[in-house]
Amino acid sequence: xxxxxxxxxxxxxxxHSLSYVGCNFxxxxxxxATLSGRPVKIRxxxxxxxxxxLRDFEASFIRLIDKVTNGxxxxxxxxxxxxxxxxxxxxGGMLEHDCSPHRSIGYYLESLLCLAPFMKHxxxxxxxxxxxxxxxxxxxxxxATALPLLKKFGIDGEGFELKIxxxxxxxxxxxxxxxxxxxxxxxxxxxxxxxxxxxxxxxxAYSVRVSPQIANRIVDSARSILNKFIxxxxxxxxxxxxxxxxxxxxxxxxxxxETTNGTFLSAELASNPQGQGTAVLPEELGLNCAKLxxxxxxxxxxxxxxxxxxxxxxxxxxxxxxxxxxxxxxSPYTIEFLxxxxxxxxxxxxxxxxSSHEELKGGEKVLMTCVGIGFSNLSKTIR
Amino acid sequence: xxxxxxxxxxxxxxxxxxxxEIEEEEDDDVENLLKEEQAYGEEIDVSADTTGALxxxxxxxxxxxxxxxxxxxxxxxxxxxxxxxxxxxAGEEDEVDEELGGLFHVSRPDKESKQKANALDCSKxxxxxxxxxxxxxxxxxxxxxxxxxx
Numbered sequence: 001x002x003x004x005x006x007x008x009x010x011x012x013x014x015x016h017s018l019s020y021v022g023c024n025f026x027x028x029x030x031x032x033a034t035l036s037g038r039p040v041k042i043r044x045x046x047x048x049x050x051x052x053x054l055r056d057f058e059a060s061f062i063r064l065i066d067k068v069t070n071g072x073x074x075x076x077x078x079x080x081x082x083x084x085x086x087x088x089x090x091x092g093g094m095l096e097h098d099c100s101p102h103r104s105i106g107y108y109l110e111s112l113l114c115l116a117p118f119m120k121h122x123x124x125x126x127x128x129x130x131x132x133x134x135x136x137x138x139x140x141x142x143x144a145t146a147l148p149l150l151k152k153f154g155i156d157g158e159g160f161e162l163k164i165x166x167x168x169x170x171x172x173x174x175x176x177x178x179x180x181x182x183x184x185x186x187x188x189x190x191x192x193x194x195x196x197x198x199x200x201x202x203x204x205a206y207s208v209r210v211s212p213q214i215a216n217r218i219v220d221s222a223r224s225i226l227n228k229f230i231x232x233x234x235x236x237x238x239x240x241x242x243x244x245x246x247x248x249x250x251x252x253x254x255x256x257x258e259t260t261n262g263t264f265l266s267a268e269l270a271s272n273p274q275g276q277g278t279a280v281l282p283e284e285l286g287l288n289c290a291k292l293x294x295x296x297x298x299x300x301x302x303x304x305x306x307x308x309x310x311x312x313x314x315x316x317x318x319x320x321x322x323x324x325x326x327x328x329x330x331s332p333y334t335i336e337f338l339x340x341x342x343x344x345x346x347x348x349x350x351x352x353x354x355s356s357h358e359e360l361k362g363g364e365k366v367l368m369t370c371v372g373i374g375f376s377n378l379s380k381t382i383r
Numbered sequence: 384x385x386x387x388x389x390x391x392x393x394x395x396x397x398x399x400x401x402x403x404e405i406e407e408e409e410d411d412d413v414e415n416l417l418k419e420e421q422a423y424g425e426e427i428d429v430s431a432d433t434t435g436a437l438x439x440x441x442x443x444x445x446x447x448x449x450x451x452x453x454x455x456x457x458x459x460x461x462x463x464x465x466x467x468x469x470x471x472x473a474g475e476e477d478e479v480d481e482e483l484g485g486l487f488h489v490s491r492p493d494k495e496s497k498q499k500a501n502a503l504d505c506s507k508x509x510x511x512x513x514x515x516x517x518x519x520x521x522x523x524x525x526x527x528x529x530x531x532x533x
Contacts, residue, residue, distance in 0.1 A: 022500025046501050110506060135505055197530045228522065230529050260530065295510045297525050305508035330465070331508030338465045351461045360527040366461065 017041050017084075018343055025336050026058055027111045028309065030065055030085055032344040034072075034115060035317070035375070039086040046081065053080025057100035057107065064097050064108055068115060068123065089379050092119025092183070099129030101173035106136035109162075109179060113146050114313055116181035117155045120379040124159070124180040131167050131175035132206065132252050132270050137306045139164055139177050140204050140254040145264040146307055152262070153314045154188035155181065167208050167238075168246030170273040175246050183380050187314055189321040189372055192302045196261030201226055201293070203235035203256060205286075209249035212239040214282045218253050221286030226255075226293070248274050253286055255293045265304040267292035298362040299328030309337040316347045318372030326354070327366045345373055 017039035020029055023046055033040040046052045054062075054076065062083070066072050071088030099108050105127045116123045132138040143162040150160075159182045168175025203222065205215040215237035226233050235255070240246075252270035259265075269289040271280045296304055303311045308327055312334065315323040330338075341347050350369040514521045526532040 022502075024500055024502045024504050026504050044500070049501070107505075135503070135507070137507060197532070198528055199530050225516065229526075230531055291513065291516045292510065294516050294525065295513065297528050298514070300525075300528065306506055308508075309506060329508075330461075331506070333506045333508070335465050342466065348466060351465060353461055360523055360525065360532065362525050362528060 015039075017086075019043065022046075023054070023058065025333075025340070027061060027107070028333075028337050028340055030062070031111050031114045032313075032340050033085055034065065034069060034087040034090065035118065035313075036344040037087055038344060039084070042083045042085075044081060045083065054083065055100075055102065057103040060098070060100040061108060061111070064099075065111075067095050067097060068092060068112070068119070068125075070120075090115055090119045091379075092116070092121040092123040095123070095125040097125060097127050099127055099173075101130050101168075101170060104130040104133040104136045104138060104170070105175065105177050106133075106138055106142055109139065109142055109177070110137065110146075110310070112179060113142070113150065113181075113310060116179075117150070117153075117184050117187070118317075118375075118377045118379075119181075119183050122159055122180065122182050124178070127177045127179065128173070129168065129175060130170050130173040131164055131177060131246075132250070132254075132268075133170045133273070134270050137266075138252075138254055138268055138270070139175075140206075141256070141266045141268050141306065144202070144254070144256040145266050145304055146310060148262060148264055149303060149307055149311060150181075150314070152188075152190055152192065153184075153318070155184055157182045166244040166246060167206060167240045169208055169248045169250030169270070171275070172247035174248070183377060185377050185380050187318045187372070187375070189318040189323040190311075190315065191322075191324050192311075193324050193326045193367065194261055195263040195300060195302045195326065196259040198230060198257045198259050198265075198297065200232040200234075201230060201255060201257045202233075203254055204238050205235055205251070205253045206238040206240070207251040208240050208245040210251055212237075214251050215239055217282040218251065218286040218289075221283040222253060222255065222290040225287060225290040229294075250274065251282065251285075253289045255289055257293060257297060261302070263302045263304075265293070265296045265300070266306065267296050296328075300362040301328035301365055302326045304328075305331050305334075308334040312337065312341065312349070312368065312370075315368075315370055316341055316345055316373060317375040320372055320374040322369060322371055324367065324369045327368055329363065330366060347371075347373060 015036075015038045018029075018033070019041045021042070021044045023042070026042065029040050029042065045054055062074060062076075062085075065085075066074060068090060069088040070091040073084075073086040073088070075084040076082070097108070099105050108127060108129075112123070112125065132140065139162065143164075147160070147162060150156075159180050161178070161180050163178045164175070165178060166174065166176040205218040205222075207215045219235045219237060222235060223233055235253070250271045250273065252268065254266065254268035257265045267289055269285050269292065271285065272278065299305060302325055305328060308331060311325055311327075315325065327334075338349060341349075347370055352367040352369070354365045354367050516522060
């Protein structure tokens with residue numbers, strides 16, 4: 001990319017870079033660096049392992065960041081153990097990216113969800129790779145939970161979609177997803193402290209390159225547990241064929257509980273990748289996934305555990321006004337994200353524990369309050 | 384005889400007065416008891432009045448103490464957990480490795496924090512201790528999260 005664009009702020013006002021150690025939390029560091037304009041240096045990436053340095057999927061992620069920005073400078077040393085990243089401007093536009101099949105598209109999409117509203121041009125990107133795996137949040141779950149969350153901040157419109165055109169399971173992948181997001185100049189602050197009550201449960205049982213009957217078996221077993229709580233359950237069966245079924249066989253289930261106030265709590269499970277581990281029974285998978293959803297409901301809050309960091313980021317970047325959100329227990333990833341938010345944006349949250357006074361509403365909740373930094377997307381083109 | 388009569392009368396009078404005194408004393412006791420009962424009754428009345436509007440006044444100090452302890456236990460701990468000890472540069476390590484004879488480095492076994500530094504980058508929050516959702520108590524613990532609940 002053009003090096004000239006880097007000089008944006010001028011050498012005098014260039015903020016000093018932040019330094020980190022290790023490959024963990026790589027995505028949130030690069031995302032926050034891009035949004036704040038501060039360079040980062042990450043050292044000792046797997047320095048003591050037999051196979052040191054950045055992995056394929058991380059290299060692919062860095063390439064993706066390079067694609068959506070203009071004028072970023074990325075330096076990686078010979079062994080791949082040190083990474084220096086000087087962010088450019090978020091550019092967006094029509095893009096394509098081949099994600100590494102070692103991590104699912106969700107790994108890449110989570111970061112794109114953080115960056116997409118602040119592009120110069122609306123982002124429309126085709127991502128290819130693994131749509132559902134056992135590690136990262138799947139595209140189905142992000143579609144059902146993260147998109148409604150962005151809408152609460154005023155990011156909405158016709159050009160806002162996440163479509164699964166092909167489903168791909170690990171290890172070979174072969175899935176394809178289209179993500180499009182409009183840009184906004186400022187974000188609306190939110191007051192989201194009452195999750196409401198769960199009015200329905202929706203889900204998708206998918207199967208590719210296996211018997212279509214498997215999806216039905218998953219649905220039956222999941223319903224057997226969830227029906228004890230609420231009658232309004234519908235689980236779609238999604239059996240893709242031919243080229244849209246990717247390159248590897250597999251099946252899985254994602255469940256989403258929707259409340260009266262627009263909270264979406266999710267859970268998901270996928271079968272073991274072909275050739276790894278023992279075969280999973282569809283009935284067992286359905287039961288376990290339903291139980292995971294009940295655990296997530298027990299944790300509760302207005303945002304489910306995978307999207308905690310996304311909501312906290314958008315609150316930080318909101319207008320200079322108070323934003324509040326009620327969360328379940330903070331995940332380790334979120335706790336680290338809060339520390340990074342303080343390093344990059346100097347924002348600290350007020351964290352209050354709320355024990356549920358009325359019983360039968362699950363575990364302890366955490367009320368997060370902050371004042372937005374008044375981030376505005378200056379590179380957005382005005383028409 | 385008169386003297387004895389008088390004495391007798393006196394005696395009667397004495398006994399009478401004594402009896403009266405005793406009676407009076409008994410009366411006093413009864414009165415006191417009654418008073419106490421009344422006072423007790425009044426006290427009950429007072430507390431009955433307060434149950435409506437002024438109930439919050441009861442055990443104020445105890446409540447305050449409990450609230451204070453609760454605050455101490457939960458809020459600052461969570462804040463400390465998030466913002467407490469970890470500075471933004473986790474970079475100061477290894478540089479202070481001891482040297483043996485100026486040639487060899489003592490390689491310490493990886494600490495917990497360092498393992499975390501190179502751990503898997505994943506936003507999911509796995510459930511560590513799953514509950515038994517077949518039990519009625521566990522099931523009822525989230526009953527009110529649904530519209531079908533209370």
